[in-house]
Amino acid sequence: MELSTPADAPLQRHMRFTVPAADVEAHYKESLRHKAKHARLPGFRPGKVPMPVVERQFGRDALLEAFDELINEQYANALRSHELRPVARPEVNVEQGAPGQDLIFTAVVEVYPEFTPQTPSASLTRNVVEITDEDVERTLTVMRQQRQDYVSVQRAAQAQDRVLIDFVGKIDGEPFAGGSMDDYPVLIGAGRLLPEMENALIGMSAGEEKQVAVPFPAEYPVAELAGKMADFLVRVKDIAEPRLPELDSEFARSLGIEDGDVTTLQEEVRANLQREAERLSRQQLKAGLMQEVLAANVIEVPKALLEQEAERQKQGREGELSAEQVAEVEKRVRLGLILSELARQQQLRAASAKMEQALAEMAEQYEDPREFMAWYRKDQERMENLESMVLEDAVVDWLLERVTVEEQKIGFQDLIGGRAGTGSEG
Template identity: 50%
Template sequence: MRISIPEAAPLERHISVTIPAREVESEVSQRLRSKARSARFPGFRPGKAPIALIERHYGSDALMEAFDHLINAHYSQAVREESLRPVGQPEVQVEKGGRGEDLVFTAVIEVYPEFEPQVPDATVIRKSVEVTDADVDATLDIMRQQRRFYVPVERAAQSEDRVIVDFQGTMDGTPVPGGDVTDYSVVLGSGRLLPDIEQGLSGMSVGEEKQVSVRFPDGYHTPELAGKAAQFHLQVKEVAAPQWPEVDAAFARALGIEDGEVAVLRQEVRENLEREAQRIIRGQVKTQILELIAESHHPDLPKQMVQRELERLRKDADVATNGGDLDALARRRVVLGLVMSEIARRENFWASPAEVTQVIQDMAVQYEEPEQFVSWYRSKPEQMEEAEAMVLEGKVVAWFLERVKVTDEPVSFNQLIGRAPAAAVSADS
């Protein structure tokens, strides 16, 4: 056996092996004897056909089978003896071989790079949050707004009101296609109508009629109307103001609190916000760690791994349309994968069934039927592998976090999620 490393490809290993002719012949003979025991030929009982007849019919098959077995066995032996870590399957080239000849083959493989994981001299910012009563109130206000209802009012329409309107559009006296609508319901400010029509409706009262000039945008979805001017006749039939439910027992029961206890609802909202805050903080820390890993490690990259990652990225429509450098992104992902795998290997990290289950359950919380999600997730092997990878990734991130400088930065919940403080919604608004 001889192993060579091409100068231009430091991660390639060319394993050249010569298998003596006697070993080849022994393997072929063994396979021919095995075939002879079950072979059936006219005039001969099973297993009694002459070996010459067996060779004539099965000699080529037996030789190919012997080659496959011997190549796999000697290749595996070479990998074990040399402590090689192949990235993928070998490319095998048979240089010489046949009955009565030595079998000579070369297996070309890529191996994982040898490198020492580095802990960069850097600082990770870890934000900390205390969820306040005001955060709970703001979240309840959002939940109230999501359950708003409308009450007819006797005043002019304004932003956020729901208006029921009839409208007819004409262009040079000709009806606009699709421009004659009855009892159309729209919330002012929602952007569902052309801006000129929404502006025209603002300030109108029930029973009022108005003629407004409208210009269709240049990129309007109906090409024959794009950039054209038209006239719309509006007739308001109802104006309704938004109302929000009070935070009371009925509201709590509507949100799944069986006994209607508002205090229980508030506690549940607080716990959800705290979980969300921790999820965001972990994600921000992980992003910083991954960036430090990518910047501080520059191992040789196996071509097969880069190519596989490129193929995955090209299948991902979201990544492909970002206009970024796919090759650079693929190489970055391979670096991260190599570093994390190396640390997991050195530290003997592994994903226990309980840890994998916890990851899946954490994902399931956001679904209405968590148990159904868990069952579906477990039914797909590739998803289970992804969950295991997430466990290992978390352990490696924690390993780095113990070894870099960490600065805790207190922030408000709104700062953490990038949301401006919302104005409170009054119960009678």
């Protein structure tokens, strides 16, 4: 076997094989014998068809099978003897192949790069957050806002109110499709109506009517209305203001606190915020670490892997990837190769206990965690993705033990607001 590497494609391996005619003949005859055992031809009992008849009937198929067996055998032996790790299936071309001749074929394959991953010599920053009472209070306020209701009030409408209206619209004095509605609720400030209509509601009271001129924008999605001026007669029927639920036992029970203890709710919110802070902190630390890993390891990336990742990224999108997206694909593939090679050389594994822990954490957000975990385990692809995720975490932990990590105390709002940096100081 002749092996070569093109100067302009350092990850390609070109192999040229010559299989002696005697070996081809042996495989060909063996294939014919196999076919003779199972041949069913008119006038002959199964397994009793004369070999010349078998050869006339199945000779071409037997020769192609012999070629396939020899090509696969020779190619596999070459990979083992030269310790090659192919990225994808080879491109095979048969240059010569016929009864009584040597079989000559070539195989072109792309291989994974051979390199020793370098551990970056960097100083990283781990953001440390201690959840404060203000953080807990702020979160509880958001939770109350998510569960707010509306109460009718006897006053003029203002921002954030929910106003119930009837309206009738006309263009050039004529009604138009979709221009009239009864009992239509409008949340002032939500932007569901055109600005002129929504702004006209501010200051109106229940029972009041107003004529409002509303220009439809030129880019309005309904072509028949785009660029037209409409006149609306608007009547306010009810005004309701938002009311937050009280932070009391009833509110606590609505969030799963069985005994309604507000203190228990506050402690649970604090614990959840602390977990989220630790997750974000590690995420930022990992991002900084990955930047340093990429900078320390400049390697060739197989084109086949780039094409596979690019196709994956294009799923559900129209058009080609932008230059920025292509660069991100290259970075993601290169980082994956580096981490994978680190795991291979350091013999790192995805520990089963860690996989169970990761799966349990994923299941926490579901109503029935055990049911979710059982469903998740049924799919091999999902489990392989989980294993890859846990293995990557193991590699990250291995790297973090070999770089300098300094802690920095920051507030929770700074952490979630992205003002804490990437975790890398260079």
